[in-house]
Each structure stands twice: as C-alpha cells, then as structure tokens.
Amino acid sequence: DGGITQSPKYLFRKEGQNVTLSCEQNLNHDAMYWYRQDPGQGLRLIYYSQIVNDFQKGDIAEGYSVSREKKESFPLTVTSAQKNPTAFYLCASSMADRETLIFGNGTRLTVT
Amino acid sequence: GDSVTQMEGPVTLSEEAFLTINCTYTATGYPSLFWYVQYPGEGLQLLLKATKADDKGSNKGFEATYRKETTSFHLEKGSVQVSDSAVYFCALRHNFNKFYFGSGTKLNVKP
Numbered sequence: 001d002g003g004i005t006q007s008p009k010y011l012f013r014k015e016g017q018n019v020t021l022s023c024e025q026n027l028n029h030d031a032m033y034w035y036r037q038d039p040g041q042g043l044r045l046i047y048y049s050q051i052v053n054d055f056q057k058g059d060i061a062e063g064y065s066v067s068r069e070k071k072e073s074f075p076l077t078v079t080s081a082q083k084n085p086t087a088f089y090l091c092a093s094s095m096a097d098r099e100t101l102i103f104g105n106g107t108r109l110t111v112t
Numbered sequence: 113g114d115s116v117t118q119m120e121g122p123v124t125l126s127e128e129a130f131l132t133i134n135c136t137y138t139a140t141g142y143p144s145l146f147w148y149v150q151y152p153g154e155g156l157q158l159l160l161k162a163t164k165a166d167d168k169g170s171n172k173g174f175e176a177t178y179r180k181e182t183t184s185f186h187l188e189k190g191s192v193q194v195s196d197s198a199v200y201f202c203a204l205r206h207n208f209n210k211f212y213f214g215s216g217t218k219l220n221v222k223p
Contacts, residue, residue, distance in 0.1 A: 106155050
C-alpha cells in the first residue's frame with residue numbers, strides 16, 4: 001500500500017544534540033512538507049519542497065534543516081539551535097497539481 | 113497573510129447531538145478549503161474539501177459549505193457518535209502549494 005512512513009514513532013535526545021527525523025513516501029508525490037504540532041497551537045510549517053534538490057523555509061524554519069536528494073525522501077534535522085525542540089513532528093506530501101495532503105503518523109521528539 | 117481561525121475546544125457532546133465547529137479564513141483570491149481529522153497518536157486524515165465558493169464538501173455524515181461572503185467553512189454533523197471523538201483541523205491551500213491550518217478543535221462525544 002502507498003503511504004508515508006515516519007520513523008521512529010518516539011525519539012529521545014539530550015539537549016545539545018542534533019537529531020534527524022526520517023520521512024519516506026512511495027506515492028510518487030512531488031511536494032513534501034514538515035509540520036510541527038504543539039498543544040493548542042495546531043500545525044506550523046517548518047519546511048516544504050516542491051521538487052527534488054529544492055526546498056523553501058516555512059513559518060518556523062529557524063533551528064531546522066532539510067534535504068531533498070531523492071523524490072521519495074525528505075529528512076528533517078532538528079539542530080541544537082532549536083530552542084524548544086520537544087514536539088510532535090508530522091511529514092506530509094502531495095502531488096504538485098493536486099490539493100490533498102497525505103500525512104504520516106508522526107514522530108514525537110522529546111529533548112531533555 | 114493567509115490564516116485560518118477555528119473555535120477553541122474542547123467541545124463535549126452527547127451521542128446523537130448536533131455538531132458545529134466554526135472556521136473562518138483570511139486569504140486573497142480563492143483558496144481551497146479543507147477539514148482534516150486527527151485520532152490520538154496519529155497523523156491527519158482528510159475528511160472533506162471544497163474548492164470554490166458555494167461548494168459543499170461531505171463525507172461520513174460531515175458537511176461544510178464554502179461561504180465566500182462570510183469567509184467561513186463551518187463543519188457540521190447531524191448526529192455524532194462516540195467514534196467521532198478526535199481533533200478536527202480546518203485548513204486552506206493557496207499559492208505555491210502552501211497549506212495553512214487552524215489550531216484544531218478537540219471533540220469529545222460521550223455515550
């Protein structure tokens with residue numbers, strides 16, 4: 001079945017360490033997105049990519065980095081510069097000419 | 113800039129009650145509008161959508177009508193079930209494939 005796989009489901013890190021969240025899709029979608037979800041704040045866009053080797057900052061890109069070397073993969077690195085990294089991270093994708101976002105099941109990152 | 117505002121929760125209803133979750137938006141032009149649902153510990157799933165003014169999206173007994181004059185896309189269901197308990201997000205899509213989401217409304221349905 002086609003879909004988006006985020007791994008791991010739960011991730012724990014010490015403060016000051018970089019951590020990379022995985023997102024893989026087999027839907028042949030052109031566009032991929034990373035959102036951050038905090039209680040009571042809904043979803044906020046971190047980065048998005050419409051084609052391979054190209055990506056744009058969203059509304060809260062500071063302290064994060066991404067790459068898009070392959071169409072099916074869009075990993076997110078949470079760097080030590082991100083002041084409040086503990087959150088639920090959601091990856092999504094869509095066709096360039098379609099309007100529906102498909103979401104993965106998320107990764108809950110806890111930094112202590 | 114583009115934005116979505118939806119009513120704060122939680123909303124608590126008894127089974128078979130009528131549901132309304134309000135959503136208004138700010139955007140230039142003609143965005144597409146969506147309702148997504150999130151069950152505990154999962155990602156979001158598309159519930160329904162509308163792509164132009166006066167369109168009505170519907171799915172699983174839920175409905176929402178795209179009202180350009182009031183910039184609204186309120187979610188309604190005539191008779192909720194316990195299984196409808198979840199968090200509901202209103203969203204819009206506009207330029208360059210960017211999606212904007214509201215803050216989410218948690219719905220609790222009691223038997």
